[in-house]
Amino acid sequence: MTDIGGIKSDTQREIQNRIRELEKKGEFDGNVQPIDYAAMIRVSDDYVFLPRTFSFFLWRVFIRTAAAVLGPVLTKFVLGARVEGRKNLCGVKGFVAVCNHVHSLDNMIVRQAVFGHTLYITVAEFNNMKGPIGSIMRGAGTLPFSGNVKAMNELQKTLSLLLKKGCAVLGYPEQSLWLRYEKPRPFHNGMFHIAAANKVPVVPMFITFSAPSKLRSLFSKKKVATLHIFPPIYPDENLSRKENAAFSMDKAAKAWRDCYVSVYGREADIPSIL
Template identity: 35%
Template structure:
């Protein structure tokens, strides 16, 4: 990537990522997202129970696939490969899928890799930030609200509803994608230290965690921000199961540590260098 060719906004984001990495602020947002409304329980429909919710869900998913496939044809983002699907296939029933978060496209990369593996009637559910659900209008706002999304909330009652809904979804065998790094860091290659939420959910519901990690390679094409378009390869790593002899708290820590180590090992293997922050 040629820093000088980036737009001023992307230069600012790039510099902010470097600053946050040096200071260990790995979960902080780097984008200039505006303040967004709080998601209240009456606005959260995690299980698509409101009138016309299921219809909107079907329409939104079809529109999203069409949109992202069009972006692939245009070369806006490139999927260069899928590895480790056998690890995904070995895991039956409900599970948490983790992935690194560096792009608006990464959740579609995960979905596209497993869509033909999902049993009939099953979907990939995606945990998203509150502001994505409440603060976006237009096409992306429609996607964020109706494409099997599970928004977090700063409202305690909404989060109780969220956790109850997640329990129902996992019990019925759904896969839920969670970004344990929390915030999106644009085109950031390294695995970051993780928050515990995804692993607490897995431990509480006694379901496995399927780590996935997307590695990137620059292409010759540049995007509207002056950055090289990345060719992305997703790898599914062996599932990590809660241990029967561990407490819920210990299992959450165990799952988080094992997930991070799996990501780190893959990163160092693919990029042929040690994982070092602030270099």
């Protein structure tokens, strides 16, 4: 038996059991789904984050156009997705968006929410895959992290260039995907340092879940997703890069926690920083 999201029911149970195990251990950035390292393209010294070939340009245009057209339909069907607070993006150009990672399609909701901005998405190296799926993801704007120092220096330069051009860069400070997990998890500080280094705002985003409408419940009992967009957190000129990273991380964590309390009516009993 498979749900609308394409994940088998028994696999979903395994994922939720794994989440509970990691939650008890306090390992909030642990991976809960199997990783196929054999399908991964390693990020080497000479990895090209933004290919300059004409063929890749055409491929990127095609994939981004398809995502813009089909993405809202897909996320609405699979997640019943709604977006609140889009007005908070008015007048904001280059920025770092930080969102909780609770569905494999949550980046599509963000893409829909930031329409008008060119979106790039930072991902783990194991998401830099071989084959058609990997090609589609790179065309959509994924940029992989890795442990390769030279490649990461190049990634930093790439992100700086994109942010200066006014693009939006999405990162998941919780690091790993926990399917339909409702509480905010502890942050890693990488995306906040990227924002501070480039003197651009951080835009916190948080996905919550609620009961489906009566009509939707006829074909799916799963909760629907709402993406909340909060006001941008601008760097303080009087603070150092490190201080600005900590400042924006604290404010983003508070925005997430306040949203969680407001929507679910209970406190988030998890520390906000790793």
